[in-house]
Amino acid sequence: VYEDAYIFADNLHRMGLMSGRDFDTYMSIFGLITNLVPRPDLLIYLKASVPTLISQIRRRGRAYEMNIDEQYLRRLNYRYDDWIEHIYRGEVLVIDKDREDFVADAAVMEKICARLDRKREELETAKK
Template identity: 40%
Template sequence: MDFTPYYESVSDNPFLEDFYKDQKKWSYHLQTFFLFHRFNSIKRIIDSDDNAILDRSIYEDAEIFARNLYNNGKMSEREFQTYRQIFYTMLEYLKKPDLLIYIKTSVDTVVKRIKKRGRDMEMAVPIEYWKQLDDLYRDWIKDYNQSKVYIVDGDEIDIVENPDYIDKIVQDISELLELENVK
């Protein structure tokens, strides 16, 4: 679709490996780094006025990942409230997205794809963590109202294994965004 992609900061994240070793100690640092990185990406998108796509929304940072860490006692009340203050202050300066693409996928499929991706630090995470995230995602998407939503059935559709699905997804997204001349 000729959108500029913005990816989650994984390989250059100075806290990610430490986080997987000691989540309680590093959760606030990790989430704050992700939030700051995503905020900067969105600011660059706004400043460039280009069509762009983020691989994860900024809303997920606070409402799913930070909340999950807080719910599990891996982020203190003080850290969580400070994080949320930063998050909501940042939101005041951002344009809402035009579309959220939600890939609805079961935990079993997520775990299979994590194993296929092969990141050791992710594969060491207990399945209960992925289940907790899944519960938060399901609750969050029900109330999400920042933009239009396009839901992809991630259990049925795997564009890595079957890239033929891409054309249909691109067409659907183009129609939702009312874009013309999409390849």
């Protein structure tokens, strides 16, 4: 829900592919929805550079992704970083996909799971 509004819809609006009126309406509806749905206890942010994203897209081999513009990916990355750093107010666990390839290395996944367990314990302790 958050990504769609703050990253994708915002990006489409800035690219001129969504009118100001439509964007404002979308964000009003988003505001109503987010008031009804509790914020997640923890957001997991899979952060990746554009070269890593392109590599993953090519590796997946999905035809509809093959022509994604590199500049589009740069804009999305900027939007994600801005959202995480300045807008989102919840807890975030950042996984650096440039350095932590949990798909290729099971040991990396184990380390991430250990980080998640520690974070969960911190959050549970904070609630008490």
